[in-house]
Amino acid sequence: MIVLGLSAFYHDSAAAIVRDGEIVAAAQEERFTRKKGDASFPGKAAAYCLDEAGVTLDEVDFVGFYDKPLLTFDRLLETYLAFAPAGLQSFMTAIPVWVKEKVLQKTLLVGGLNGLGRGALDPEKIMFGFHHHSHAAAAYYPSPFERAAVLIMDGVGEWATTSLGMGRDRELKLLEEIRFPHSLGMLYSAFTYYLGFKVNDGEYKVMGLGPYGDPVYVDRIRDNLIDIKPDGSYRLDMRYFNYCTGLTMTNARFDELFGGPPRRAGEPLTQRHMDLARSVQVMLEDAVLAMCRYLHQITGEKNLCMAGGVALNCVANGRVLLEGPFENLWFQPAAGDAGSSVGVALAIANSVGAKDGGLPLKSGTTGGDGMRGAYLGPAYDRDWIVGALDGFGAVYEEVTDAELFPRVAKALAAEKVVGWFQGRMEFGPRALGNRSILGDPHSAAMQRTLNLKIKYRESFRPFAPAVLAEDVAEYFALDRESPYMMLVADVVETKRLPLSPADEERRGFDKLGVMRSDVPAVTHVDYSARIQTVHKETNPRFHRLIEHFKCETGRGLLVNTSFNVRDEPIVCTPEDAYRCFMATEMDMLVIGNCVLLKERQ
DSSP, rough: EEEEEEOOOOSSOOEEEETTTTEEEEEEHHHHHHOTOOOOOOOHHHHHHHHTTTTTGGOOOOESSSSSSHHHHHHHHHHHHHTTTTTTHHHHHHHHHHHHTTTGGHHHHHHHHTTSOOOOOOGGGEEEHHHHHHHHHHHHTTTTEEEEEEEEEEETTTTEEEEEEEEETEEEEEEEEEEETOHHHHHHHHHHTTTTTOOOTHHHHHHGGGGGGGOOHHHHHHTTTTEEEETSSSEEGGGBBTTTTTSSSHHHHHHHHHTTOOTTTTTTOOOOHEEEHHHHHHHHHHHHHHHHHHHHHOOOOSSSEEEEGGGGHHHHHHHHHHHSSSSSEESSSSGGGGGHHHHHHHHHHHHHHHOOOOSSOHHHHSSSSSTTTBOSOOOOOOOHHHHHHHHOOOEEEEEHHHHHHHHHHHHTTOOOOOOESSSSSSSSSOOSSEEEEEEEEEEHHHHHHEEEEEEEOOTTTTOOEEEGGGGGHHHOOOSSSOSSSEEEEEEEEGGGGGOOOHHOOGGGGGGOOOOSSSGGGGOOSSSSEEEEEEEETOOOHHHHHHHHHHHHHHOOOOEEEEOOOTTOOOOOOOHHHHHHHHOOOOEEEETTTTTEEGOOO
C-alpha cells in the first residue's frame, strides 16, 4: 500500500510518502521554493516524494491531508460569534478566504496534485485526518515502542490544543483533550509576539533568551494568565489576549500587566525582556511536567512519545527526561505541522492498510527508528554536484574519502568554518549533519563568529553540539541517545571551568563571552546544551568526520548549526549551498567529495 501525506495552507507545508508502513521520503515545501515557512500547496515536495518512491498518482492508494478544514472553519465561526461584536475586522479578513479557498480544499488538493504531471488522482482516494491524531501518529508509529503514552501540544488544530493519548501495537487512541482558546502553544507565542519576535518562527529565540534572565514574572503569569490544575489541565484568562478576534496576540491589558507595550523588532533587548522569556519558559515546563505525571497515571505506560510545536521546546523536554515519570522518551523530529504529513500517511497505512493484511509491524519496531535518522529528503549525485559547481565557475578539488575526512578535520581543528553538504536532506527544522555548518566547539570565538559572520542572527543564540553517541557521557549529563537535538542537558562538572567572582555576578548579555567550559562554543550561559548524538548506523559519513576531528583534537564533538542564513530555509540543492557559502564568511564548503576554499573563489 502506498500513501501520500500532505500538510499545507497554515505554515510549513510538507509532503511524505509511505510504502507498506515504511517512510520512503518526506520534505518541506520551503526547501524547494526557498520561501521560509512556505504555507502554499506542497507541489514540489509532493513531486519529489512521488519520484523518490518511483510511483505516479495512479499508483497511490490514498492521499491523506493532515487535518479537517471544515472543523477548523467551524471553530473560526463559533469563536467569532462567541466574542461578537469584537473581531469584526479580523472576521471580514479571514472568512472570505476560507469560503473561497479553504472550505473547498479537496478540490484544491486534487487540482494541485493533478497539475504535477505525474499521473492522475481519483478524488475518492483523498482522506482527511484529525490534526492532533496526525501529530500523534507521527509521534507513535515511527517510535521504537510497541506501546506508549502520547502527548500532543501545539497552538491549535481544529479545536484541540493539547491531546493525551495511548498507542498499543497498531491501535492509537486520543483519550482526552484541552480545547481552544486555552493553549500552551498560544500562550508561548503570545510572549514571542510581546518580546518582538515573529510568531511560529521566533519561539526558539524566546527559549534561547530565557537563560539570560530570572523567573521574576512566574507568579504574575500564574496569578493572571493561566490556571494550571494538579492534573495538568489549564485555562487561560482570555481578557489578556487578542488572538481570538484580533490581528495581534496580546492587548492593552497584557501590556499593563507587564509594564509596557510589545517590543518592536530591532529594538534593544533589556533585562526585563530576558526575565519575561525565562518566566514563561519556567511556566511552560511546569505545565508540561504536570501533564506528563497525569498522563502516566491514566495510562500506566513507561514510554512517552511527543509531537506538536511545543515538543520542539527541548529545554522543557530535558526537564521531562530528568523529572518526569516516564522511563523512555521519543520525539518526532519534525514535531510541527510539517511532520503531520508523515503522521497522516502512517495513520492511514496502519488503519486501512492493516485491514488488508500483510503489513509488517509498525515502522519503528522493525528497525528501531522509523524516521531513519530524519534523512528523508533529496540527495544529489556526483554529476549534479559537478555540473552545478562548473555552472557557477567555482574553483574546487574533487578528492577521495581517504583524503577528504582528515583534510576537513584539520580545517575544523584550525578553527575554520565548514559548510558540510552530504547525502539526503534532513526532514524537520534541524540540520543533523547532511546540511550543516560546522565549527570547533573548543574555540572561544566560534559562537560569536557563527552568529555574526555566518548566520547573521542575534548574538545571544546558542549553538548545538553534534557528539559521537559513544562519547556523549564524557561531555554531557545525558545517559541516552538524542539523535534529533530534542533534548537539553548540562555540561558535566569535569568539563566546566571555574568562574571569577566578577563573572559569577554578571547578568543579561554581560554573560556572553565568558568561558564556562572546555567546549565554550556549545555551552549556553546556564551550562546547558541542545545535544545531537551522532550514530554510525544512521549517518556514517558525519560520524566518520567527527572521529577524524577527535583524532586531531581529542574531542569527539563539533558545533553543528543549520546550513542557512537568517530568514532563509536550510539549503536543499548544491546550488543553494554554493550561494549560501559565497554570501557568508564560511571558509570551506564540502559538497559530496568536492572541496571549495573561500580564498580560491
